[in-house]
Amino acid sequence: MREFSLPALYEVPSDGNLTDLIRRNAAQHPDVAVLGRKVAGAWTDVTATQFLAEVRAAAKGLIAAGIQPGDRVALMSRTRFEWVQLDFAIWSAGAVTVPVYETSSAEQVQWILGDSGAVAAIVESPEHTARVESVRDGLPGLRDVWQIDDGAVAELTAAGAEVTDATVDERAATAKADDPATIVYTSGTTGRPKGCVLTHRSFFAECGNAVERLKPLFRTGECSVLLFLPAAHVFGRLVEVAAVMAPIKLGCLPDIKNLTDDLATFRPTLILGVPRVFEKVYNSARAKAQADGKGRIFDKAAHTAIAYSRALSTPQGPSLGLRIRHKIFDKLVYGKLRAVLGGRGEYAISGGAPLGERLGHFYRGIGFTVLEGYGLTESCAATAFNPWDRQKIGTVGQPLPGSVIRIADDGEVLLHGEHLFTGYWNNPEATAEALADGWFHTGDIGTLDEDGYLAITGRKKEILVTAGGKNVAPAVIEDRIRAHALIAECMVVGDGRPFVGALITLDEEFLTRWAKDHGKPSDATAATLRLDPELLAEVQRAVDEGNAAVSKAESVRKFRVLTRQFTEEAGHITPSLKLKRNVVSKDFADEIEAIYTT
Incomplete structure (x- = not known):
């Protein structure tokens, strides 16, 4: 058993x-822009004073509608300015926010609203309204439904016109530090989602210590962050609250269709994302370079960036020759890549899955450091992250200051700290199992090095045991295979089987480019190319790269290219892009069987 902790840097308010x-913020930084709002395609600043006024206006409407302290109010929307406004308005009315993914099915909506006992719901679109209405007969406690796209904010503002600021402030003060702030439902990779109760204390401990440890990334009046992750996810919520706590300017994007343009206009200093975002940026840049006949230059630049970053971790540092090559490529390649990311950013924070050492070194080498972190809904997002001044690529960093990480005898990661959830809503049995002996049992397998840096090696419940008795952690090899531009998703199989296999889906965007470059028909798809020898050879190269990370017994011996994607709509992945292995295994049972019989 091994454990590591760091002293707290932030004192959580006692009340x-x-x-x-x-x-x-309104009192101390009245004229500082704390949010950016997109109006008619252009970003406009919202000052701390303005934001407080707009939050109060919406809170007045909620109070006028009869929302009481402790009531649960569902919020179902994409990431946008109104999400942040209404989240704080719900809290200002003394209520508890229940976030709902905007992609949730009617059945999921009914479960979350029903289980949480939500008395009201604020949704974004007519489609969301229809989804709620379709299950409303099963939600007897639901009174009000407001729609953002149908003027919900204006409606609430008008309804609360007679409510005073003093009334709102009095109501806002009813919740104490240990009262629930939100009930965030897990993605439900197995079974029904469980509602994690996160208190105001949880967010204070989480965001306060994170902001203090990453202080250069949260300079008031200088720094900004563009949020395009789902605000319904706890990682997105961390960004929201941390930005307000600092405060730094927060911009919200409902989708990433025009992400490059939005990065160029908002120009954030900090970007939050998942590994797939950073993989896409790299793969797109490389594909564009190849299309322009500059593929060899890009590959040399990438090799130099990785070598330069690796050298930064050595006592002697980069050699003179490496520094010269790096400086040349900075003008030719790296500066253009940083411009794609907005031009002002020096740091990004990545979570949700391992980024991989290759990409970690590549980004640090081009002057845009991606700090990996690790957390769960139950830990109010990040429970470990790489510090800005002592990054250790290949790990998810050190514990959140003020918390403890312990590695149990069986390798499971255990957590302790004020940032943790207090339990699962209406589920004392699951709470007792997860919070045994005062420690949260994550279900993840990991290691701690001598400096307290955590590395996650797999999921306890996802460990495969082959017929030969070999334990295999799928995440390591899956992440390496998925790093290839042509691969969209990879799921390792082999539990009880003679060897390890994999189901693979293809990235449709890059498949089109690959097909064109290799003289395939313009209308080629995964279905028409899945048995093409050249395509299979390219996929094999991705598999070989993944196999290089594991032992021979753990390596993928055979794979199947699927004709369709793993989708959230089909239930194959969660809104936070985690694989639902049981669903995939069921839906593609014939493909799995073919790996071992064909």
């Missing part, structure tokens, strides 16, 4: 709640 932050 009070998250609404104190917006009143403090």
Whole structure:
């Protein structure tokens, strides 16, 4: 058993709640832009004073509608300015926010609203309204439904016109630090989602210590962050609250269709993302270079960036020759890549899955450091992250200051700290199992090095045991295979089987480019190319790269290219892009069987 902790850098208020932050900002930084709002395609600043006024206006409407302290109010929307406004408005009315993914099915909506006992729901679109209405007969406690695209904010503002600021402030003060701030339902990779109760204290401990440890990334009046992750996900929520706590300017994007343009216009200093985003940026840049006949230059530049970053971790540092090559490529390649990311950013924070050492070194080598972190819904997002000044690529960093990480005898990662959830809503049995002996049992397998840096090696429940008795952690090899531009998803199989296999889906965007470059028909698809020898050879190269990370017994011996994608709609992946292995295994049982019989 091994454990590591760091002293707290932030003292959690003994009382009070998250609404104190917006009143403090208005008092101490009245004219500082704390949010960016997109109006008619252009970003406009919202000052701390303006934001407080707009939050109060919406909160007045909620109070006028009869929302009481402790009531649960569902919020179902894409990431946008109104999400942040309404989240703080719900808290200002003394209520508890229940986020719902905008992609949730009617059955999921009914479960989350019903299990949480939501008395009201604020949704974004007519489609969301229809989804709620389709299950409303099964939600007897649901009274009100407001729609953002149908003027919900204006409607609430008008309804609360007679409610005073003093009334709102009095109501906002009802919640204490240990009262629930939100109930965030897990993605449900197995079984029904469980509602994680996160208190105001959880967010204070999480965001306060993270902001203090990453202080250069959160300079008031200088720094900004563009949020395009789902605000319904706990990682997106961390960004929201941390930005308000600092405060730094927060911009919200409902989708990433025009991400490059939005990065160029908002020009954030900090970007939050999942590995797939950073993989896409790299793969797109490489594909464009190849299309322009500059593929060899790009590959040399990438090799130099990786070598330069690796050398930074050595006592002697980069050699003179390496520094000269790096400087040349900075003008030719790296500067253009940083411009694609907005031109002002020096740091990004990545979570949700391992980024991989190759990409970690590549980004640091081009002057855009991606700091990996690790966390769960139950840990209020990040429970470990790489510090800005002592990054150790290949790990997910050190514990959140003020918390403890322990590795149990069986390798499971255990957590302790004020940032943790207090339990699962209406589920004492699951709570007792997860919070045994005062420690949260994550279900993840990991290691701690001598400096307290955590590395995650797999999921306890996802460990495959082959017929030969070999234990295999799928995540390591899956992440390596998925790093190839042509691969969209990879799921390793082999539990009880004679060897390890894999199901692979192809990235449709890059498949089109690959087909064109290799003289395939313009209308080629995964279905028409899945048995093409050249395509299979390219996929094999991705598999070989993955196999290089594991022992021979753990390596993928055979794979099947699938004709369709793993989708959220089909239930194959969660909104946070985690594989639902049981669903994939069921839907593609014939393909799995073919690996071992063909």
